Amino acid sequence: MKLISNFKKSLATLALLASTTFGQAEALKIAYSDWPGWVAWEIAIEKGWFEKAGVDVEFLWFDYVASMDAYAAGKVDAVCMTNGDALVTGATGKPSVGIIINDYSNGNDxxxxxxxxxxxxxxxxxxxxxxxxxxxxxxxxxxxxxxxxxxxxxxxxxxxxxxxxxxxxxxxxxxxxxxxxxxxxxxxxxxxxxxxxxxxxAPGIIYDLLSVDAESLATRKDEWAKVVKVWYQVVDYLHDEDNMDEALKILAARVDVKPEEYEPFFKGTYILSLDEALAKWEKSEGLESVYGSTKFVDSFNVKFEVYEKPLEIENYLDPSLTKALKK
Incomplete structure (x- = not known):
């Protein structure tokens, strides 16, 4: 009986090793670039918040256009891009689903x-x-x-x-x-x-999103939900004035400038609280909604022949993981 028991324990150990070593899912790969609302991810990276949340994420640094090219080529699972550029990337390469509204441009453009x-x-x-x-x-x-x-x-x-x-x-x-x-x-x-x-x-003309490959979102939704939760941990941190000196040091170090040089860039970006983001997720025709803004950009893209036909913009936006946080 003892032999059988030890044999069962050995099998259990082998199974555990197989699941943790051979069966472990790859890290979620996210392409990000030099924009304050995306550089802000650096705070979660520096502080180890993804590890604490139990999600394996690898952030890859690119120039902006190169980040979209990497996504279109299937080298990453998600990319930080504007709502308008998400449409262009989808129409001409690889569609994505925006799951986080990080911010809107508030003077930086x-x-x-x-x-x-x-x-x-x-x-x-x-x-x-x-x-x-x-x-x-x-x-x-x-x-x-x-x-x-x-x-x-x-x-x-x-x-x-x-x-x-x-x-x-x-x-x-x-x-x-x-x-x-x-x-x-x-x-x-x-x-x-x-x-x-x-x-x-023109507040709301440019929203900045985390856009995810649809298959990755469908098959690893629980992990993406943790990424969304970590993002709003970053937002809460940034909205506390007591953290601003440290935050600017972290952000500025990522792009190799002094904190005082980075501060105006940061102030030209309106990072949305959870409640503010939820309001932007409400459907309406105006720029105050990410849906209205994206529809406006879609019309621009068709008019200027960036692509031929209007897109189904609702396929590019998914507020469910953000809304789940409020529940």
């Missing part, structure tokens, strides 16, 4: 004009350097619309976002559209330049 131009209306007949089909192209069109101008009233010069500062400095264009840190670099590079319009003028 800018239309920056050269000295002598102090308003959007003065851009009429001028050249504007912007990366066509990306969020700052959309911001430019919104700026023109809000100021009684048509898209044809300016000449678009297709410019990679990371080159916008040097193009403005060269004098090849009269204004540029870019997000931080590129927009801030443009203001620094050209003395007397002015941000004539920013995302703060």
């Amino acid at each position: 800018m239309i920056v004009a050269k000295p002598g131009i102090t308003s959007v209306k003065e851009l009429k007949g001028k050249k504007v350097g912007v990366e066509e089909g990306f969020v700052c192209h959309l911001l430019l069109l919104k700026a023109l619309e809000d100021n009684g101008l048509e898209p044809d009233d300016v000449e678009i010069v297709n410019t990679p976002t990371d080159k916008t500062a040097e193009v403005l400095k060269s004098g090849a264009v009269d204004a540029i559209g870019a997000w931080q840190p590129n927009s801030g670099n443009a203001l620094k590079a050209v003395n007397g330049s002015t941000a004539v319009y920013t995302s703060k003028n």
Whole structure:
């Protein structure tokens, strides 16, 4: 009997080893990049909150466009991207499902004009350097619309976002559209330049999401639920002013700048509390809803032939894991 008992224990040990060594699921791989609402994940990474939550997550650092390319190529399970870029990635490569609204841009995305131009209306007949089909192209069109101008009233010069500062400095264009840190670099590079319009003028035009592969979400939903829970732990931490000095040190270290240099970037990003995010998940037509905003971007993408047909935007958004936290 003792022999049989020991044999059973040996089998149990082998089974445990097999499950923990050979059968262990791979870490959830998330691509993130240099945007304050996504750099904020660094707080959870530094503090070991994923381990404490019992979920294995690997964050991989990329340039923004490269992060979407990595997702489209199947190298990661999820990517941090805007609601509009999620549509582009889905229509032209690989669809995803947004499960977290991290933030909305609150001034970091800018239309920056050269000295002598102090308003959007003065851009009429001028050249504007912007990366066509990306969020700052959309911001430019919104700026023109809000100021009684048509898209044809300016000449678009297709410019990679990371080159916008040097193009403005060269004098090849009269204004540029870019997000931080590129927009801030443009203001620094050209003395007397002015941000004539920013995302703060159109809150909700750009939402920043964690977008997940649909199959991964379906098969590993419990793990993604833990990721969502950790995110709101980060949010609670950031909303406590007593943590701000430490937070800025962590965020700034990730992008290799000084905390005082990073602070304006952080303030140009409105990180949503759980209750605020739940409000943004409510369906409505306006920019105050992620659904309304995404529908607006979808129309922009079709109009400017980023892709051919309107998308089923509800397939790209899933508030269930966020809503489950409130319950």
